[in-house]
Amino acid sequence: MGIAIASGAYAISFGAISTAAGLSLLQTGALSILMFTGASQFAMVGVIGAGGSVWTGAATAALLGSRNALYGLRLSSLLNARGWRRPAASHFVIDETTAMAIARDDPALSRFAFWSTGLALFSLWNLGTLIGALATHVVSNPRLLGLDAAPPAAFLALLAPRLRAREPLAIALAAGVVAIAVLPFVPAGVPLLIVALLVALFGWLRKP
Amino acid sequence: MIWGAVIAASVACYGLKLAGLSLPQHWLQEARLQRTIPLIPIALLAALVATQTFSTGQHLVLDVRAAALVVAVIAVMLRAPFLVVVAAAAATAALLRLI
DSSP, X not given: OHHHHHHHHHHHHHHHHHHHTTOOHHHHHHIIIIIOOHHHHHHHHXXXXXXXXXXXXXXXXXXXXXXXHHHHHHHHHHHOOOTTHHHHHHHTOSHHHHHHHHTOSSHHHHHHHHHHHHHHHHHHHHHHHHXXXXXXXXXXXXXXXXXXXXXXXXXXXXHGGGOSSHHHHHHHHHHHHHHHHXXXXXXXXXXXXXXXXXXXXXXXXXXX | OHHHHHHHHHHHHHHHHHHXXXXXXXXXXXXXXXXXXXXXXXXXXXXXXXXXXXXXXXXXXXXXXXXXXXHHHHHHHTTOOXXXXXXXXXXXXXXXXXX
């Protein structure tokens, strides 16, 4: 339950950032209902808010969503979801539900953890989004509230738990430097795609 | 335009989740894929932090957002909750603009 409340709070900042980036209330709500994977949603509205093409934003969101495929792989034998359950379960395959499900030893408990976490998160995530979006909707100039400084802080908070070893830290620093270096020469948002391509090549070609 | 991208990206994200649950296990168990995919969010999130702090459009800029990022780094190192990190950064930028 704690994890659902924390994510509700996190959804408030998503609703605020998305509205400040220029997405309508409906578009912001649609992202939380349909996309329902936090980092991708933040990336999409972050790129749009920074003046990037909406398609660059969509591509970045999809790239960030690739890790959910690996989560699905880990979960598929645990959940054993068949028939209508599989498309329904798929929507809930995200960081938090995976963490809760694989932390249980018994498959029945895993399934319960997955579905209960998924349902609680989905409800609070959308409620939080609505609150954040409505609150920001009434603000005429989001810059006055410092909302343009909110997305980088959100990305940093999402990144920090992944940096507990030396290699990820080095990759993160290199990615930041490369993105800044190419930024003046390509359209907004494109540095992200360049960085994604480079890190994919690095991961693919390096020796294990 | 925004709607088209919202729907396309949502479909793509859902497809990736469904693929994980549906594709034959050995496809995604390829060792290089297993090593590469976790690196993508690290690199993308870091690039998002850098570009959204130090640029406006295609121009590199150093403004109050850099100070806000420093505050966010401190908050993250103190293991502050997500909303506190974001609010501290936004408040820093707002206060510095008032001065």
